[in-house]
Amino acid sequence: MTPLAFIDLYCERTAPGFWNEPVNAISNIGFVIAATFAWRVSQKRKGVAPDFWEISLFVLAALIGVGSFLFHTFANSYAELADVIPIWSFVALYVFVVIYRSTGEDVHRTVRIAAIALFVTGTVFWFTSDDIMTDAHSHDHGPGPFNGSLQYLPALVALIIFSLITALRHHPARRMIVFATAAFSLSLVMRTIDHSVCDLIGIGTHFLWHILNAVMVGLLLVTLVREYPPSASIR
Incomplete structure (x- = not known):
């Protein structure tokens, strides 16, 4: 498939064209709303302004929506990269920031825990990596039985582990994480x-x-802002 080949992966798309997936495209506004809402929540914290990590996550959350909008309008391989990269960048950075703040911003502990998390999610990814480029065989063979969803299994595993840890520790974030x-x-x-x-x-x-x-x-963003705020040392 050439880099600009037309990708027909979803039910709504029936033909080439920028607006052939209007509902799929427009529904991405939710990510921009989520990022904006979390930013507004962070502005209401007393004495703690959003730091570099939070701002980066807000931007990445909004970019998830932008990238997905591009994918569901242009429907080519370049747009697919614009869709996938912000998603996994957000996941990786969020996990890092939560670990970093959970350890009291201890760099050494953060690296050790992050290495374990990387190993676990990497192992899951190894068995699901064939699904990472969801359009790879869509033209010739149609969508697979999971329609490319297995590529997100590592993220689900990470969330389940996060839920279990917060629940076992009776952390204030546990309900929000379970809902997420x-x-x-x-x-x-x-x-x-x-x-x-x-x-x-x-x-x-x-x-x-x-x-x-x-x-x-x-x-996830509101949980980070409310339950895992930056320490005074990086305000």
Whole structure:
């Protein structure tokens, strides 16, 4: 496939064209709303301004929406990179920042825990890496049985582990993290069944993947801002 080949991966798309996936494209506004809301919450903290890490995460959250909008409008391989890169950049940075702040900003402990997290998620990714470029065989063979959703299994594993740790420690963030994990789990289902319900629901369910993921991202960001604030040393 050439770099600018037309990608027809989702139920809503029926032909080439910028606005052939209007619902899938427009539903990405949820990520911008989530990022803006989290930023507003961070502004209300007394005596603690958003630091570099939080601002970076707010920007990446908004870029998830921008990148996904580009993918569902231009529908080419370059736009797919604009979709995938912000997502995994957000996941990696969020995990790092939460670990860093959970350890009292201890660099050595952060590196050790991050290495373990990387090993676990990397192992999961190893078994699901064939799904990373979701359009690789879509033209010739149609979507796979999971419609490319297995590429996000490492993120689900990370959220489940995060939920268990906060629950076992009775951390104030535990409810928000559980809700975020539930939202992401449901969003993966919506992404996976998009083609299966295409005849029943003409536009498919991929737009719900966007909306639920925006909810998940918003919950994670607000949790970070409220329950894992930066220390006085980096204000």
